[in-house]
Amino acid sequence: MAINAATNGVVTTVGGISGPHNVQVSPGGDRVYAVSGAAVVAELDAATYRLKASGPTGRAPAHVVVTPDGAKAYVTNYGDGTVSAYQQGDLASAKMIRVGGGPHGARPTPDGNAVVVANMKAETVDVIDTRAHVKSAAVPVGGPPVQVAISCNGRYAYATISRPAGVVKIDLQAAKVVARTAVPAAPAQTYLMPDGRTLLSADQGTEEKPGSSISLIDTESMTVTGRIATGSGPHGLVVEPTGRRAWVTNVYDGTVSVLDLPARKAIATVEVGDEPNGISFATRPPTAPAAARMQVTLPPATSRPAHADIPHDHDTTGTE
Incomplete structure (x- = not known):
């Protein structure tokens, strides 16, 4: 759903992304990423609200983030303890980074050299080196x-x-x-x-x-x-x-x-x-949509909706 920040009115609603859990606008403002519980990440054109690309994720994708230079995107996969890494313009090929536990929220560092991940099941904050695409640290947070x-x-x-x-x-x-x-x-x-x-x-x-x-x-x-x-x-x-x-x-x-x-x-x-x-x-200000409700078509669902695996109240026990 797109909201006009100047008027607080809903501009348009995009359907077809089942079990969405997180969205992220690219640094340039021209793209919007969204994760679907069907183990897919979608890239939408921010001006037309139409689908530009899509690609596979791990099970129960939670958050998608983009590095400050817009060159890489990362998706945390709560259901299988991985993070998917994508190069700009290529969502079809993902490098899977094993972190264990249940990774949820994430954000990149300002220099883009690391992505910091909130790992709910492991009760750690993990650090991923975005140059080597490996987990470089895990900090227990209690x-x-x-x-x-x-x-x-x-x-x-x-x-x-x-x-x-x-x-x-x-x-x-x-x-x-x-x-x-x-x-x-x-x-x-x-x-x-x-x-x-x-x-x-x-x-x-x-x-x-x-x-x-x-x-x-x-x-x-x-x-x-x-x-x-x-x-x-x-x-x-x-x-x-x-x-x-x-x-x-x-x-x-x-x-x-x-x-x-x-x-x-x-x-x-x-x-x-x-x-x-x-x-x-x-x-960027929103453009006039083609309709009050848009529809996109993603690949067939390959897993349960995200909320079936991610705790709704974000409270979990146990470690991996």
Whole structure:
């Protein structure tokens, strides 16, 4: 689904991608990647919303990320403990990187030399060398990590931990946790403000006891400095480049909250349908779609939908 950030209106909805779990706009803003529970990653044209390419993933793909230069894309495969690596323009051929456990969220470092992965089942934050395509480190974090954010200088990673509910700060050079802070409900995604001083945590909670806010965390002191009310079960999170607006998907009430960050309040709510998950931001304004609803055709399903394998409330036990 494409939302006009200027009007908060839905531009178009793209169907045909079963069990979508995460989306990512390319650095140039011309492509949008989405993972399907049918073990497929799709590439859409950001201007026409039509399918450009698709390729195979591992089982239960969770997140897709793109390196800052746009040259490589990576998909975490929660169901089989792998990460798929793709070269620009070639989704048909994937190099499978074995990390073990259940990799979920991921983000690249600013220089693109590494992808940092939240490995929920292993309860580690893993580092993948994007030049050699091997796992180069695994840092125990004391619980299932859901998503990560990377500091502007690439020195630190921040990971949301579902149990106990909190956020940890990891020194990537020393490969260890150096600080942690608690949040009020099991967090899902996290996003770093452009100046690197504040980290946002989407505190989703559970369906039985949902969260309804995001936490603002000072990255130096690792203390919570405030909270902003959202809908029920804040999950996906993105901040636009000026740092003035953020968008949060709310999985339990089917909405997206639009946040004014300087004012620390929600200024709009967009109805989007059942269980919205990932969200990404494009600096290019949306073009007029051919229709209010578009349809794409992917290869036949080869596995169960993503949510059949990925814990809905991002709480898992056991290691691999």
